[in-house]
Amino acid sequence: METKARGEKARGRELPPLPNVERYGRVVTRFAPNPDCVLHIGSARAIVLCYEYARMYKGKFILRFEDTDPRLKRSSIEFMDLIRKDLEWLGCPPDEEYIQSDRIEIYYEYAEKLLSEGYAYVCTCKPDQFHARVMAGEPCPCRALPPEEHLRRWEGMLEKVYGEGEAVVRIKTDLKHPNPAVRDWPAFRIIDTERYPHPRVGSKYRVWPLYNFACGVDDHLMGITHIIRGKEHLTNQERQIYLYRYMGWEYPEAIHYGRLKIVGASLSKSKIVRGVLEGLYAGWDDPRLATFLALKRRGIRPEAIKRLILEIGPRPADITISWENLYAHNRKIIDPIANRFFLVWDPVRFTVEGLSKEFTVRVPLHPDHPERGGRTFHIKPINGAATFLISGRDAEQLTPGMVVRLMELFNVEVKAINKGHVHTVFHSEPYSEARRLNATLIHWLPEDRCIPCRVIMPNNTAVSGFVEESIRIAKVDDVVQFERFGFARIDSIGEEIIAYYAHK
RNA sequence: GCUCCGGUAGUAUAGCCCGGCCAAGUAUGGCGGCCUCUCGAGCCGCAGACGCGGGUUCAAAUCCCGCCCGGAGCACCA
Numbered sequence: 001m002e003t004k005a006r007g008e009k010a011r012g013r014e015l016p017p018l019p020n021v022e023r024y025g026r027v028v029t030r031f032a033p034n035p036d037c038v039l040h041i042g043s044a045r046a047i048v049l050c051y052e053y054a055r056m057y058k059g060k061f062i063l064r065f066e067d068t069d070p071r072l073k074r075s076s077i078e079f080m081d082l083i084r085k086d087l088e089w090l091g092c093p094p095d096e097e098y099i100q101s102d103r104i105e106i107y108y109e110y111a112e113k114l115l116s117e118g119y120a121y122v123c124t125c126k127p128d129q130f131h132a133r134v135m136a137g138e139p140c141p142c143r144a145l146p147p148e149e150h151l152r153r154w155e156g157m158l159e160k161v162y163g164e165g166e167a168v169v170r171i172k173t174d175l176k177h178p179n180p181a182v183r184d185w186p187a188f189r190i191i192d193t194e195r196y197p198h199p200r201v202g203s204k205y206r207v208w209p210l211y212n213f214a215c216g217v218d219d220h221l222m223g224i225t226h227i228i229r230g231k232e233h234l235t236n237q238e239r240q241i242y243l244y245r246y247m248g249w250e251y252p253e254a255i256h257y258g259r260l261k262i263v264g265a266s267l268s269k270s271k272i273v274r275g276v277l278e279g280l281y282a283g284w285d286d287p288r289l290a291t292f293l294a295l296k297r298r299g300i301r302p303e304a305i306k307r308l309i310l311e312i313g314p315r316p317a318d319i320t321i322s323w324e325n326l327y328a329h330n331r332k333i334i335d336p337i338a339n340r341f342f343l344v345w346d347p348v349r350f351t352v353e354g355l356s357k358e359f360t361v362r363v364p365l366h367p368d369h370p371e372r373g374g375r376t377f378h379i380k381p382i383n384g385a386a387t388f389l390i391s392g393r394d395a396e397q398l399t400p401g402m403v404v405r406l407m408e409l410f411n412v413e414v415k416a417i418n419k420g421h422v423h424t425v426f427h428s429e430p431y432s433e434a435r436r437l438n439a440t441l442i443h444w445l446p447e448d449r450c451i452p453c454r455v456i457m458p459n460n461t462a463v464s465g466f467v468e469e470s471i472r473i474a475k476v477d478d479v480v481q482f483e484r485f486g487f488a489r490i491d492s493i494g495e496e497i498i499a500y501y502a503h504k
Numbered sequence: 505g506c507u508c509c510g511g512u513a514g515u516a517u518a519g520c521c522c523g524g525c526c527a528a529g530u531a532u533g534g535c536g537g538c539c540u541c542u543c544g545a546g547c548c549g550c551a552g553a554c555g556c557g558g559g560u561u562c563a564a565a566u567c568c569c570g571c572c573c574g575g576a577g578c579a580c581c582a
Contacts, residue, residue: 034582066582073581127580135506168580179507181578189580211582231509232576238508258510259575311517311531315510318575322515328532335545342542368545407541431541441541483542504543 015310018053019253024225027059031087031094032215032229034066035079037269039086041290041305041326045260048309049228051092062222063087063094066215067101068208070198071191077199082284086292090302098222100214101200107209108158110217110247111169111188115150119246120187122153124167134183137176143184157190157207164192171213173242185239187213216240220249231256231316258318262326265290287458287500298458299479299489299502304330327503334479334487334502339365341375341474342407342443343453343482345465346392350444352412354426355381363408375470379409379446387447389466391484394442395422403427405434406444407483443483453497455488467497 021027029050033043054061063084067075080099087093114120123130123142133140142150157167169188177183187210193203209217215236219227234256244251261267265288272289275281285293295305307329312319340363359379365372379386388406395417398404402414404424411434412424427433434441450466457463467482471490474480478490479502488499 032582036582069581071581072579123580130580165580170580177507179578181507186580191580208580210580215582230576233582234508235577236582256509263515308516313517315517317510319516322533324514324533325516325531331544338544340542340544363541367540367542405541409541434541443542481542481544483544485543487544 015049015052015056015313018057018226018255021057021225026225027054027057028062028223028225029054029059029228030062030064030219030222030224031092032064032066032218033083034069034073035075035077035083036073037079037273038082038284038291038293039090040267040269040272040292041262041265041295042260042267044090044292044305044309045257045312045314046229047087047090047092048306049255049257049314052306052310053226053228054095059225060095061092062224063097064218064222065097065099065101066211067099067198067200068211068214069191070193070208071196074196075199082293089292089296091306096222098218099200100209100218101198103214103218104201104205104209106221107188107214107217108207111209111213112151112154114171114187114243114246115154115169116147117246118147118172120150120169120171121145122150122157122167123170123184124153124162127165134175135180137183139175140184143170143172157188160206162190164190166190171239171242171246173239177238179235179238181235182238182242185212186210212236212239213243216243219252220244220247224252227252227254228314229254229256231258255314256316257314258316260312261318261320262290263320263322282460286460287456288460297489297491298500299334299487300326300330301333301479304333323503330502331487335481336366336368338479338481338487339372339474340367340481340483341471342445342468343455343465343485344389344391344443344445344450344467345455345463345485347389347445347465348392348395348420348422349447350388350390350395350422350424351385352381352388352406352424352426353385355379355384355386356426357381359409361408375468377409377446377449377468388444389447389450390422390442390444391465392420394440395420397440398422403434403437403439405431405439405441407441409444411437411439451497452495453499455482455485455499455501456491457501463501471497 031047031050051061065080121143125140130140156162168186170184171187173182173184175183188207190206191208193206197203237254241251284291285297287294287298308326362374362376364370364374398414400414400416403411405411410429411427413427414424416423445466445468449469453465453467455463474490476490481487486504487502491498491500
């Protein structure tokens, strides 16, 4: 019992079993994004669940780009590349990849089959007229026409007899279906690709499949056994089931998880894209965003996201996760590896007098791993005095007469605070004395041995200050802990150190 | 409005299908203490939840009905 609890804690929660796995030879899952934005934490649920389930059953995980809308939800090659990198970073690389714009002719084949068998028809009604009829549960005039006529109209769609919006292929369903949304849904429409060329195939095709058709056909053709997607697709399943019935296919198992939100972040792809394009955000990795690129830049490890998603699981309830949920997982991962450094922000000068010798102290890079080595500070007083920098927040707490300890160094008594310059006098050296006096512990930097540093916070504001010279042993991408400040990822090292704040 | 899906502590999750061992477990966050030369980590403890109302039953978080609340879909988007 106890060991089980411990094991779960270390490895994370186990996913509930997938339904009816024994009915399929091999579990196949897929992640099917429209490449019209980079990926964000909201996509993580689909990705991690699909990937982990595939792995759990030694199955296959497919990446399928659904780029079938050259006009409204334009995809781009840039996003396809970014998405591949996102998946790689997340640790969920696909076993196979497909792009729907390569498969248009496959969809045409099935369209023609359905048309000739009377399961689909080409509708030339005006959208509002069709809508009125369908709401009333009545067929439109096109529906009862013979298959030959529909095949001819289909040719017309392909051959530019019809213009954009003048004809659409519909799949016959049940005109009395309680949910009007599933009645005779559209499967293909015409897009003027001369005006709106597709980023990959240009104006090669003018008849494009809609989501339910392309997705439905592909899920079957690719042998998807378990569809894991958001429950906004619940009615799409109802629609696609008609297609499967006509084709004699068996609909895969489908799991619909609830909507995921994270407090304070917009997961709307269109808002993210617009914000970046308009310059509201610095880029796809702007720290205010919840994109994988932003999380990566802030030092959030992909494993933390994975654990969070595994913990959340596939249940259908809508949830709003708190950033703390993510941070807690991340902290467990980075705390043992992050080296410690002193960062002094909003610096205030701090002079100590009455020093009768030089001091050399070695502070461990990690308090729990002394074997990792330390950082060395030399304090060489001039005329018995030395000047340090401490954080403004700490300086504010000081009052004359107080004894404070400069961590790992010595204890001083505050004498005066003039114009933001703290004057103190040496009190004693041993740590035990600080404890006895219950002195506050503050961190510090020798004034003449420090490097300018800027920490970009999650709200994109910057905290400025100085960091100790030994930060130079850190490399870009390292996650460090600025003591009494928080964890941050080193973003660049130059005249100034730039870091991105992760969390406390 | 119509159709569908949900509702367990601040957040997340277990339990619900197969009623009792659930006066509801876990994680995180909060609070307190211990430890520690970080406001980190670790350890110990405390507080904190079954949306509401009926019903069935010896027994309901679990089954039934009604209500309330939240979300999604209702595109020639995905």
